[in-house]
Amino acid sequence: MAEEKSIVSGVSGRYATALFELALDSGAVDAVEADLSRFTDLLAESDDLTRLVRSPVFAAEDQLRAVSAVLAKAGIGGLVANFIKVAAGNRRLFVLPGMIADFRRLAAAHRGEVTAEVTSAEPLSDAATAALKEALKAKIGKDVTLVTQVDPALIGGLVVKVGSRMVDTSLRSKLNSLKIAMKEVG
Structure with missing residues (x-):
């Protein structure tokens, strides 16, 4: 315990x-x-x-x-x-x-699973949820429980948090990175 x-x-x-x-x-x-x-x-x-x-x-x-x-x-x-x-x-x-x-x-934790917090621009389909679970299981090596939420401000893509690790593939983040890069060029 x-x-x-x-x-x-x-x-x-x-x-x-x-x-x-x-x-x-x-x-x-x-x-x-x-x-x-x-x-x-x-x-x-x-x-x-x-x-x-x-x-x-x-x-x-x-x-x-x-x-x-x-x-x-x-x-x-x-x-x-x-x-x-x-x-x-x-x-x-x-x-x-x-x-x-x-x-x-x-x-x-009791079941030996890892929890992943997933934020998407739209609700994930059952097929997308299953594919994401399988991809995370292959990467982490444990069963993964998804806690999903929707944030339309992401525009597209996903933000996935597992423990202290975060992967942000959202379109919003990519646009912000592009904006910063454009400012540095100009």
């Missing part, structure tokens, strides 16, 4: 480690990860829910009541529901995205 604890830190790491240990003890790591992914999807779909999670303006009781209703409607219960409610009650809901990311890191 010492190795797993070293890959997360801070408040989000402490909460994620506690949830991971509970999930591991009850044999529910995959189920917890699936519920956390569903909640992450809810955050991505709802600006109001994101505002509720991030804003310090809402009282803990209001956050707890609202999050409880969202969890019930989404059918998310058990460890994840209790975990999110504890975070809300402790005024730590704003750290929830970090807690979820740290839990994913712990779960991936």
Whole structure:
């Protein structure tokens, strides 16, 4: 467990480690990860829910009541529901995205996987996701879990982060490099 604890830190790491240990003890790591992914999807779909999670303006009781209703409607219960409610009650809901990311890191490390953060200009197709996973697995030598996000400002290409390494093939970066080169010439 010492190795797993070293890959997360801070408040989000402490909460994620506690949830991971509970999930591991009850044999529910995959189920917890699936519920956390569903909640992450809810955050991505709802600006109001994101505002509720991030804003310090809402009282803990209001956050707890609202999050409880969202969890019930989404059918998310058990460890994840209790975990999110504890975070809300402790005024730590704003750290929830970090807690979820740290839990994913712990779960991936437990399975012997490496997590790669991938940012693309458009959502990746299933074929592109599979090809990227295979390419990263060939390069790294371990199974790779992709955490994807979309940033239209990239224009095209990808930004891939694995641990402390980053590969930026985005069109935005290439255009910025060209702009800098043109300034040096002129």
